[in-house]
Amino acid sequence: MKLIKQIDVFTPDHIGIKDILISDDKIVAIEDEIRFDVTGVAIDVIDGKGMLATPGFIDCHFHILGGGGEGGYQNRTPEVKLSQLTSAGVTTVVGCLGTDGVGRDMTALISKAKGLKAEGISAYVYDGSYRLPLDPVTDSLIKDFLTIEEIIGIGEIAISDHRSSQPTFDEFTRAAADARVGGMLSGKAGIINVHLGGGKKKYDLILRTVSETEIPISQFLPTHANRTSELFEASVAFAKMGGTIDFTASEDPDFWEKEDDEVRFSKGLKRLLDEGIGLDQFTMTSDGQGSLPYFDENNQFIGLGVGSSKALMVGIKEAVEKEQIPLEIALRAITCNPAKILQLGHKGRLEKGMDADLCLLHKEDLRIDTVIAKGQIMVEEEVVKVWGTFEQ
Numbered sequence: 001m002k003l004i005k006q007i008d009v010f011t012p013d014h015i016g017i018k019d020i021l022i023s024d025d026k027i028v029a030i031e032d033e034i035r036f037d038v039t040g041v042a043i044d045v046i047d048g049k050g051m052l053a054t055p056g057f058i059d060c061h062f063h064i065l066g067g068g069g070e071g072g073y074q075n076r077t078p079e080v081k082l083s084q085l086t087s088a089g090v091t092t093v094v095g096c097l098g099t100d101g102v103g104r105d106m107t108a109l110i111s112k113a114k115g116l117k118a119e120g121i122s123a124y125v126y127d128g129s130y131r132l133p134l135d136p137v138t139d140s141l142i143k144d145f146l147t148i149e150e151i152i153g154i155g156e157i158a159i160s161d162h163r164s165s166q167p168t169f170d171e172f173t174r175a176a177a178d179a180r181v182g183g184m185l186s187g188k189a190g191i192i193n194v195h196l197g198g199g200k201k202k203y204d205l206i207l208r209t210v211s212e213t214e215i216p217i218s219q220f221l222p223t224h225a226n227r228t229s230e231l232f233e234a235s236v237a238f239a240k241m242g243g244t245i246d247f248t249a250s251e252d253p254d255f256w257e258k259e260d261d262e263v264r265f266s267k268g269l270k271r272l273l274d275e276g277i278g279l280d281q282f283t284m285t286s287d288g289q290g291s292l293p294y295f296d297e298n299n300q301f302i303g304l305g306v307g308s309s310k311a312l313m314v315g316i317k318e319a320v321e322k323e324q325i326p327l328e329i330a331l332r333a334i335t336c337n338p339a340k341i342l343q344l345g346h347k348g349r350l351e352k353g354m355d356a357d358l359c360l361l362h363k364e365d366l367r368i369d370t371v372i373a374k375g376q377i378m379v380e381e382e383v384v385k386v387w388g389t390f391e392q
Contacts (some may be wrong), residue, residue, distance in 0.1 A: 002038055002356075002375070006356070007048025008363065010192060010313040011053060011350040012331035020053060022356040025374040029352060048360065052327075055335040055350050056091025056357030056373060059309050060342060061156065061193065061223050061246060061285035063122070064095035064112050065104045068164065070302070076103070077289045077306045082119045082388030084288075086378040088309035089368050091357035092347055096193065098290070099163050101129025104138050104356040112333035113150045119388050120182055120374045122347070122357070126193050127151045130158035131173055141175070145182030145190065148158030152248045153191035154179045156223060159205050161197020172205050179296055189343040194222045197337050210241075217243045221341055223285060224248045226263040232271075239277045247284040247333065253373045263314035269330065270323045280340055284333035288312045317366050327366075 002022040006042035009018045009030065019034040020027060031365040036043055037158060066077040085093055106337060113123040117148055127144050128134040134154060136144045144151050154175060167175075167356050178190050183190015203222065210217045217238075223317040225245035237243045248267045263271075265284050272282055278322040312334050319330040323371035339348025346355045378386045 001035075001041065001043040001371070002046060002103075002377075003034060003043055003045045003245060004048045004053065004358075004360070007051055007053045007360065008156070008191040009350060010052055010054045010328055010331060012335045014327050014328045019181045020350070021033055022372070024374050025356050026125055027350060027352055027354050029358050046360075050139070050363055051369060052330055052363055052366075053350060055348050055360045055363060056359055056371065057089040057309070057312055057334045058094075058337040058338040058342075058344070058348060059131045059288060059312060059334070060094040060221075060283060061248075061287055062095055063098055063287070063307075064091050064093060064116065065097070065109055065289075067098050067118075067289050068286075069100045069103065071130070072128065073293075075291055075304060076100075077291050081391050082116060082121070082290050082386070083384045083391055085116075085121060086371050086373065086386070087368070087384055089359040089371055090121070091312060091359075091371065091373040091378075092344065093124075093269060093286050094152070094342070095123065095125045097129035097159075098156060098195075099130050100241065101135070106135070110137070110148060110150050115389070120376055120378060120386055121260055122355070123150065124342070125150045126153045126155040127200045128154045128157065128175075130156065130163060130195060130330075131162075132167040133159060133243040134169040134175055141178040142185065145179075145186040145188060147310040150351070152184070152188045153193055155191075155193025156195040158195040159199060160199035160201040161195065162199070164195075164197065167205070169205065169208060173209050176209055176219060177213070178213055178270050182221050188339065190219065191308045191342060192220050193359040194220055196222050196227060196231060197226045198227055198231065202231055206238075217241060218243075218341075221246055221283070224287070226265065227269045228261045232263040236271065236277070239272060239281050240275065244283065245338070247282065247286050247315070248287050251308060251311045251314050256316060257361045264318065265333070266323045269319055269325060269333070270351075272326070273329070279329060279332060280337050282333055283338045283341065284312060284315055303306070313366065313368065320366070348386040
């Protein structure tokens with residue numbers, strides 16, 4: 001058991017200074033003061049003074065097997081390691097493939113997710129890749145949902161992108177319909193995670209599906225919604241229709257905004273709030289392990305980097321410090337909002353009965369100090385305590 005004393009709690013709603021009691025992998029109490037003295041029961045006491053408690057972060061678009069590859073075999077990025085996620089505050093990750101659904105396949109993706117679960121965090125996957133029709137693991141997409149625990153949606157299906165399979169309306173709606181039914185039958189979200197490219201058609205396939213079928217707008221989670229300012233305008237319109245949009249975070253938002261016309265999360269969120277968009281209609285993900293080009297001061301290409309979940313905290317801090325967005329609102333993007341749309345009812349909030357996934361942050365600069373996943377301390381005082389199997 002663990003007792004966190006006198007910490008400023010964000011559930012993500014701000015509820016003030018509290019004690020938090022954890023037993024095994026669950027939160028069993030959050031009270032003004034908890035006194036615990038039972039003979040024969042060991043309890044670890046954590047001093048929370050000067051720190052904030054938040055739900056563990058949910059990164060629901062991550063290439064856990066690695067990504068990239070569009071520039072040739074040498075551009076394939078490596079698999080993620082456990083500590084890369086936990087040191088960034090991530091306690092739940094959703095893995096996806098991408099352009100390459102052949103050199104990396106669903107069996108490997110599911111196996112990687114199972115490995116991360118065995119190492120101590122929660123992990124799920126989207127079924128498929130950029131391309132349609134999907135190539136299910138079993139003989140049908142619906143059966144995949146019913147028989148494979150980790151599958152909670154499909155994607156990332158690419159549209160409006162030269163790398164997509166240029167899916168027809170019938171292909172797109174059939175996949176969406178099967179994901180919805182598969183989700184209903186298995187008690188999962190059945191979400192359709194859609195990669196938005198920089199093409200001129202933008203949301204056309206999604207909007208036509210919502211208009212011409214009975215599949216609701218809530219079934220879609222379009223990602224890279226802030227890829228360009230033009231696409232972001234379409235994303236704002238989509239949100240006004242009731243849709244949820246996913247921002248892609250960046251560790252260097254100044255660079256990407258300047259070079260690629262990308263709208264940084266902080267500015268995009270401020271715009272959504274100004275437009276009166278609902279507080280549950282946005283998420284932020286890292287697109288982790290995707291390949292990132294780097295340039296020198298003369299804008300000459302100098303090499304490739306790799307996307308990281310560390311970008312999530314960069315986005316949150318910038319929203320708070322530069323746009324004066326309340327922390328409890330910014331945190332929703334990586335806590336309760338992804339938990340809601342992905343129907344992870346035991347994740348995303350600090351409440352009695354929820355999974356004991358927490359981040360403890362330093363109040364003065366929001367620096368991650370301690371990360372607890374399913375009741376286990378993964379990072380303590382900024383030092384990794386639990387390493388992946390082959391990390392040391």
